[in-house]
Amino acid sequence: MAESQHHKTVKSTNPCTNPFCFFCSINEPAPSLRRTRLSRCFKEMTSSSDQEQEHVLVLSVLCNLAANQPNDPEFLYLGIFECMSKLIQRGVDDKVWLLRDQNIYIPYYAAHIIGSYTMNRADFAERAVESGVVLPLMELLRGKISWVEQRVAVHALCHLVSHERTFKAITDLYEQEIIELAKEIACNCFQVVYENFLGVKKKKLRVKYHCDLLTRGLGGCELRESKS
Template identity: 55%
Template sequence: MLKFDEPQCTNPSCFFCSMKETNPFRRRSKLAAIFKEIPRTESKDHVLVLSGLWNIAMSEPDDPEFPSLGLFECMSKLIRKSIKNSDWLLKDQNIFIPYYAAHIIGSYVMNKEDLAARAVDSKAFVVPALLELLRGKISWVEQRAAARALGHLASHEKSFEVVSLFEEEIVKLSMEIATSSLTNVYRSFLGVEDSERLKYHCDLLTRGLGGLETENQKAEEWGIQLQCWSLYLLNSFALRVNRKSPGGVGLIKTLCKTEMGRKRVSEVREVIERLCDLSRSSDDWKATALDTLLLLLKDSNVRVAQIVLQDYHKIKYSGLKMNSEEAHRSVENLWEIRVERKKKEKLMSETELEERRKMVKSLKKQGKKKFQMGLVKEAMEVYTVGIDLCPLDMVRDRVVLYSNRAQCCLLLKQAEYAISDSTRALCLSSVDDPHGKSLWRRSQAYDQKGSTRESLMDCLAFVDQRLKYSNTKRIPYYAAHMISKQMSATWGFLGIDSKTEKSDG
């Protein structure tokens, strides 16, 4: 029986032949040359090479060999070529190339930070290339691969700096994709006639296996993945910028850096109230919450000021729909009141100021007496008069007046007022030596409102302050009870154990 030799490959730049080279030095040299040549040449075999590289990248994502030989530069150039040259993209099977290229990048930067750092090197230029795909320059299929790759790049310390140069646009695009990806996939693929579907989409989804049902299931799966990868990318920014972010505060701040994000966040009253609570608590993340509220307040198109102004005793606006101009005018009025008060006090004679000081001392005593008699509303009114008359230089007295009025609000079940007053007292007291009673009263107010985490943080700060200055060095029973209560309420696995028991039963 005659044996015929297989036809020999005559292409000196054949990727598959180079992979078979036994000499490691010659092999690497050939592959490096091929990666440089592919973007500059045209060949029907390029899509086969990309498909092979995709399989290798998926199975061996941590192998640094190909990235060290110029793979990232090659993939980046191919993506940019796909965007700029539509004639080339639609020729032969080139339409598959940008999808494979983005996926190859994403696989190699998935686990290893050093590979991610190599990918964002100035020579590789992968981030701008991937960003073009994320913008939807080709289709949602490439967009999915780009979101995956950028999400992995944003998750590494060494590569995040380069990705963050495009933060504003990436965050905006990620939000848009997360909210519209499923609709987009349905309108462009699932919801159209079979004949109108892009053939290369069908081929990518099914790999030639399965019928229409498999195709639809895969398209739905990919649409959900596109949404998930865009959220992952968004969250990577939040975690990088804000480190660990309990309750998603860092993510909310990141969202509020864009116009659309501020609009969406401002529409959810619970989120705004959560930010207000956090910004007034002893939580380590109060600064992030404050920054987020400032981003919202600076946007003239956002209507959240009426909630934020509760801290300034503008609750009378509650229930009214103020436009942004009215809200900002209210803020300006408050500032003017503070400035005007300083001006007035400067114009007062020392005799007038001394009269006020004596009156405030008397009002403090009157308020305390009425409170002890159970006349809580009357006591609150007296404290209010005292606050209005108290000169700005009587800081300690103002602390006590606000704190005592907060106690009255607590008894009257006015938690928001109590939080606001105790916050004012704490702002007036020293950061290193906060007013203990105000911490405890605000903890109670948060508990009354149902804000368990904020209540816990204030209670812990209260205990810390008390142990620092108390001779007994013992935690008061009432504080220990509050800590136990809030620890139980904020436990991450709350309710899971009971659900498990029910399912086991």
């Protein structure tokens, strides 16, 4: 990875007092210190709720980095898969947390990050499976949050099973369930969209739902506002 690409991801003019700030860590010019700090950030992200608003922004940035640099290995060895796995599972298990502020975006971002990093390289996919991403993705596929997360879970799991090294590890445990769930999602998708969107009587709720679908995984409210 080109060292300068991560450094210049985010710039801030305000002094930061957060010792686990992702943006300060990613802008750290010393490579070894940056990696140490980023590793601490990934661990802290799953254990602290003090910076939850920042967590959504962090995952938005990570989602873009993963999409644009899917073969970059740096984050993989700093705990990103373990972090994304735990964040998805928290979204499944803790509905109070999930519905607080903008946390509803977190499992979606996390699944996209997993999918992007496992898209091309078998060794990345193997690392993801070893890091425990499969069960949380299966929970999304089972509809534990919403059909939106089901959709991105399908993509992530497809990337994982597209590699020979990880195909057997997943299909040995979940092949039949994945097939049945995929068929169910395909058969029911129009009904789900109608019930949750087209069939909603209040126009304001339909518009809000539509905005959420358009912006989830693409920068949230900031993107929506920039397009208005």
